[in-house]
Amino acid sequence: MSVDTMGSEDLRNAMVDRLAADHTAKGLVLRPEVEAALRTVPRELYAPGVPAEEAYENTAIVTKRRGDESISSVSAPFLIAEMIGQAADALDGLEGRHVLEIGSGGYNASLLAELVGASGSVTTVDIDPEVTDRASACLAAAGYESVKVVCSDAEYPIEPGRRYDLIIVTVGAWDVPPAWRDQLTDDGVLVVPLRTFGMTRSWTLRPSGNGLVSESHRLCGFVPMQGDGAHEIRYVDIAEGVHLRLDEDxxxxxxxxxxxxxxxxxxxxxxVSLPPRTVLADLDLWLATRLREGFVVLSAQQEAVDSGIVAPAWRFGTPANLSEGDGGITLTYRSALRWTDRMFDLGARAHGPDAEATVARMAGHMRAWVDAGSPAPTLHVLPADTPDGDLPDGAVLDKRRSRMSVTFTPQENHEKGVQ
Ligand SMILES: C[S@@+](CC[C@H](N)C(=O)[O-])C[C@H]1O[C@@H](n2cnc3c(N)ncnc32)[C@H](O)[C@@H]1O
Known part of the structure; x- marks a missing residue:
């Protein structure tokens, strides 16, 4: 059957087949109940006017722009599936759970409604009345009237006094406002795409004392937060199609x-010699914590990579460092992998007066990560007034409404990947 002749149910099933394969390729498991929800909810009803073939592509569908920037979309199915999977794993299933979704559109809320069932509830909040009106209309058309839609800035409590088992944020955050921790039940879970050091990960966070601590994370990207929690990313162009992304002020x-x-x-x-599934997103956070002073993220257009002017490990966001010496500034970044017999080595490139020393330093940090067993990061989020002495011993980030610390626990008894 060609795409032209496929009905919406066939297109949906084909999309879910691709999502299941994508999970397997990443070493993840698509939970059966999440798969069933994905096979049930008609995504095309949340993208009116978009041809059904496009509605079932594994990409976000932009629904609103401000200038060149996308500010609202129907999120990409693979991201939604992974984030709901993170939540369902952390809560051991979602049936009967009470969920707050931050950032509306209707599609994700409908999947959540399928998963929580009649004994649970879903509230979805968006700051933009155009989005909430649209989401309400789409939810009604698809038969998910049980989802409560609220128009408000999610920086603040949504239904005062109410607590949720799951708060799932579907917009890119830079900080964790106190309201999110306060609205969680004691054994609840916050899933949030959060930017630290200019890199976004979807973190699963659980209450711990007066803060939150992570238990899983995935690479992701989202439209930016608006309202009182907005935080600007700035870019500096260093060549045609190559930029440095500046974050954390x-x-x-x-x-x-x-x-x-x-x-x-x-x-x-x-x-080093690493196997294909090694999670290099963890290495990138390791490098950010080791190269704090002058740490930036390099991104590049495909044309710039093709021209050979730059060879980043990942053109959408590669860890980089600017260091200032007597002779001027040196730029160092993690470069494209070198493959030998299905294993790969990690590289660094530098331009500037101290390039010999700075590439050696970055390569040394990468080797140290492998020596430590390629550890994953743990994120700790604490109230903004937490004294230094009460912070976990890691790389500290001072946000506006919280203090964060990223720690790595070296793995014991691992096989070293050093050649
Ligand atoms: C990617 S869209 C949400 C996608 C949606 N969950 C879906 O089912 O596909 C992100 C939304 O977050 C909203 N948003 C941005 N800042 C917000 C804030 N401070 N409070 C609530 N919503 C916000 C935007 O208006 C936008 O509609």
Whole structure:
């Protein structure tokens, strides 16, 4: 059957087959009840006017823009499936649970409604009345009137006094406001796409004392938070189609880095041998915590990579570092992998007066991560007034409404990947 002749149910099943394969390729398990919900909810009803073939592609469907920026969308199915999976794993299933979804559209809320069943509840909140009106209409058309739709800034409590077993945020956050912790039940779970060091991960966080601690995370990307929790990302262009992404209030002298990639390149290798499924998103956070001073994220257009001017490990966001020496600024970044017999090595590239030293330093940090057993990060989120002495011993990030610490616990008894 060709796509042209497939009905919506066939398209939906084909999409879910692809999602299941994608999970397997990533070493994840698509829970049967999540798979069943995905096979039930008609995604095309949340994208009116979009052809059914497009509604069942594994991508986000942008529904609102501000200038060039997307500010609302029907989220990509693979992201939704992974985040609901994170929540369902943490809560051992969602049946009977009370859920608050932050960021509406209707599709994800309908999947959640399928999963919580008649004994649970779903409230969805969006800051934009156009989005909530649209979501209400789509939910009604698809028969999910039980979902409560609220228009409000989710920075603050939604239904005062009410607590939820799950708060699932479907918009990119930079901070965790106190309201999210306060609205969770004691054994509840917050799933949130959160930016730390300029890199976004969907974290599963559980209450721990007066804060939250993570138990899983996945690579992801979302439209940005609006309202009182908004936090701007700034970009500095360093060549045609190559930018540095600045977060956490970093400052860079744009004139000093312009054209830096035209300086001679120095390359170094960590000298490790890693298997294909190694989660390098964890390495990137490790590097951010080791290269705090001057840490930035490099991103590049495909044309810039193809031209050979830059060779990042991942063109959408590669860890990089700016260091200032007597001779000027040096840029160092994690470079494309080197494959040998289905195993790969990690590389670093640098341009600038201290390039020899800075590539060696980055390669050393990458080797240290492998030596430590390729550990995953743990994120701790604490109230903004937490004294230094009460913070876990990690890389501390001071946000506006919270303090965060990222820690790594070296794995014992691992086989070293060093050649
Ligand atoms: C990716 S869309 C949500 C997708 C949706 N969950 C779905 O089912 O596909 C993100 C939404 O978050 C909303 N948003 C942004 N900032 C917000 C805030 N502070 N409070 C509530 N909603 C917000 C935007 O208006 C946007 O509609």
């Amino acid at each position: 970093e400052k860079v002298d744009a004139a000093a880095v312009e054209g830096i990639l035209s300086r001679p390149v120095v390359e170094a290798w960590a000298g």
